Amino acid sequence: GAGVSQSPRYKVAKRGQDVALRCDPISGHVSLFWYQQALGQGPEFLTYFQNEAQLDKSGLPSDRFFAERPEGSVSTLKIQRTQQEDSAVYLCASRAYSRGWNTEAFFGQGTRLTVV
Amino acid sequence: QQQVKQSPQSLIVQKGGISIINCAYENTAFDYFPWYQQFPGKGPALLIAIRPDVSEKKEGRFTISFNKSAKQFSLHIMDSQPGDSATYFCAASGGSQGNLIFGKGTKLSVKP
Numbered sequence: 001g002a003g004v005s006q007s008p009r010y011k012v013a014k015r016g017q018d019v020a021l022r023c024d025p026i027s028g029h030v031s032l033f034w035y036q037q038a039l040g041q042g043p044e045f046l047t048y049f050q051n052e053a054q055l056d057k058s059g060l061p062s063d064r065f066f067a068e069r070p071e072g073s074v075s076t077l078k079i080q081r082t083q084q085e086d087s088a089v090y091l092c093a094s095r096a097y098s099r100g101w102n103t104e105a106f107f108g109q110g111t112r113l114t115v116v
Numbered sequence: 117q118q119q120v121k122q123s124p125q126s127l128i129v130q131k132g133g134i135s136i137i138n139c140a141y142e143n144t145a146f147d148y149f150p151w152y153q154q155f156p157g158k159g160p161a162l163l164i165a166i167r168p169d170v171s172e173k174k175e176g177r178f179t180i181s182f183n184k185s186a187k188q189f190s191l192h193i194m195d196s197q198p199g200d201s202a203t204y205f206c207a208a209s210g211g212s213q214g215n216l217i218f219g220k221g222t223k224l225s226v227k228p
Contacts, residue, residue: 031213031214033215033216035216040220040221041220041221042122042205042207042219042220042221043160043205043216043218044218045215045216045217048213048215050213055213056213056215059215091160093159095214104150104165105162105214105216106162107152107159107160107161109157109158109159110159
């Protein structure tokens with residue numbers, strides 16, 4: 001596809017369930033980011049991949065959060081034992097790597113996770 | 117610690133008016149300052165961006181003004197239209213990784 005695709009668009013999970021959120025970045029984009037956007041707030045950085053390497057996971061809120069990008073393309077964000085505070089929109093963004101000035105990061109539409 | 121502070125939280129402007137949103141940052145290592153537009157149910161989309169060696173950048177009705185010494189930058193939307201009604205986020209990043217630090221957003225409503 002032409003843009004960043006995320007699935008599912010909506011996910012309702014019972015507290016304690018595990019969830020997996022998928023991101024298909026723009027083809028050929030080296031950099032991939034995950035962000036968490038709480039209601040009425042700006043996106044907050046979770047983790048960063050360059051190809052298959054997870055270079056920064058400093059934003060992951062707890063060890064219940066895990067992300068992978070095994071082949072340097074599709075990425076999955078997994079949340080174990082979901083809690084109500086995990087309810088948010090999870091955004092994926094990809095960027096064509098450049099050694100110069102930062103290039104544009106393209107965002108997907110997000111997955112809205114509601115934990116009940 | 118909030119590294120990018122954005123104001124106002126909400127803004128109502130008449131059609132044809134000028135919308136102004138302000139941001140301030142703390143980290144002098146930031147070297148990229150984009151503005152994103154987000155409609156309900158959609159992901160953020162890049163509107164316009166600037167780097168700190170330029171004081172102003174204009175693209176159509178959208179202008180970024182940048183004040184490096186004050187560590188502030190602003191978005192001006194000229195001739196605001198109802199279709200501009202959305203939430204606007206300023207952001208900043210630095211270094212080769214370039215993860216974005218976002219402000220809390222401004223909900224703009226343009227009245228016809």
